[in-house]
Amino acid sequence: MYLDALLPHAQLVRESEAKGFRQACYAMVPETGLEGIFEYTALEGFEINYSNITVARHTAVQLNASKQYVEMHFSLSGRFLSRNEKLIKPLLVKDLQHSLFSVPQNLTSGLEFQSDKRPLVKVDILFNKNYFEHIAHEDCALHTTLLDKLACNDRMPADIGMMDVTPHLLSVLTDIITCKRTGYFGRMFLEARVLELFMLQTEALQEALPGKGCGYLMDFSRDIEKLYFVKELIDKEPETDHSLQKLSRQAGLNVFKLKNGFKSLFGDTVFGYINSLRMEKARKMLLEGAPINTIAYQLGYSSPNNFSTAFKRKYGITPGKFKA
Known part of the structure; x- marks a missing residue:
């Protein structure tokens, strides 16, 4: 310049x-x-x-x-x-x-x-x-x-x-x-x-x-609606491969405001919240008898092994044992 x-x-x-x-x-x-x-x-x-x-x-x-x-x-x-x-x-x-x-x-x-x-x-x-x-x-x-x-x-x-x-x-x-x-x-x-x-x-x-x-600090009266909009996007499609950059563009917030504001408002990080939704949905699908492979791919995991690791980290038990 x-x-x-x-x-x-x-x-x-x-x-x-x-x-x-x-x-x-x-x-x-x-x-x-x-x-x-x-x-x-x-x-x-x-x-x-x-x-x-x-x-x-x-x-x-x-x-x-x-x-x-x-x-x-x-x-x-x-x-x-x-x-x-x-x-x-x-x-x-x-x-x-x-x-x-x-x-x-x-x-x-x-x-x-x-x-x-x-x-x-x-x-x-x-x-x-x-x-x-x-x-x-x-x-x-x-x-x-x-x-x-x-x-x-x-x-x-x-x-x-x-x-x-x-x-x-x-x-x-x-x-x-x-x-x-x-x-x-x-x-x-x-x-x-x-x-x-x-x-x-x-x-x-x-x-x-x-x-x-x-x-200059986050004005919640202005940004809270945008954060709820992000939460609604995630609630509708927790299996989607969400990224902070994409969510911030959709909501009109910068990445830092999205990260900090989301955690302050909802008590969890964006990806922590996404993981919780996925795990709850996985638990219900297992109780309904859905195959582990089907659950893994429907919830956006790249492999059943990755899904099993995430499930065990959340509940302390593998999907196979939970289903049994």
Whole structure:
């Protein structure tokens, strides 16, 4: 996203690539109004965009999000103006500020750089959707909100806030910017620092916005109906090969809300509940004299052995002995 936006203003200086790790350094072309460097690092699941640019004259660039991201932004020096359809008004980003927000697919944003003696130095780290879902914590209100925004392809509200960059954050950012490692060790080092940065930023935002954090928690008055809808789907067809992803899409909930909300409301996990329904149905079918093989396949098990294992785990006895 940032690379594509700056390519018309830059020329490639060097690049390297290893398994799961790509780096490229670009020099700004002075004739375009920008001078300095832009470094792009792509790893599995996220990318790091580092800009150290001097703005000679007013310059505007356009960002086009080809897919969904969660972005960690750190402005270290200089200032710029950001505009897009999701912002109520243009956002002035100043030095030593940071923020965390979701970026919807197909969002177009404009960045305006004003002439300034100070260099524009910033770091933008973009997590793709799958990677963010992997590192997000279901008990974190902030992460849950971001997951909600990804689920409906929306942007984090602008008032989530710009916060001051702390010395600790600055220290980790410096490690990332000055990293000289390449290949496997470079990938490991950068991933560790980025995750540390993500942890520190999450803690800072949660501590600074405690009131808003409560509003990000599951609103049962809104979601309870969706959870009952999921339960009804399972009740009708417990033998179906249900998945959390499919159920969450059908109900309009993200996976974390589905998992936590279902257990809070019904006292069991989604798959625990499915298993209980299957076992109760199996017990009744055995009492009615149905063959074990028939029961196994009707209830969605891949083999009678898998069914027998699940039945014994539930009731402490094999189906054969129960039937006898």
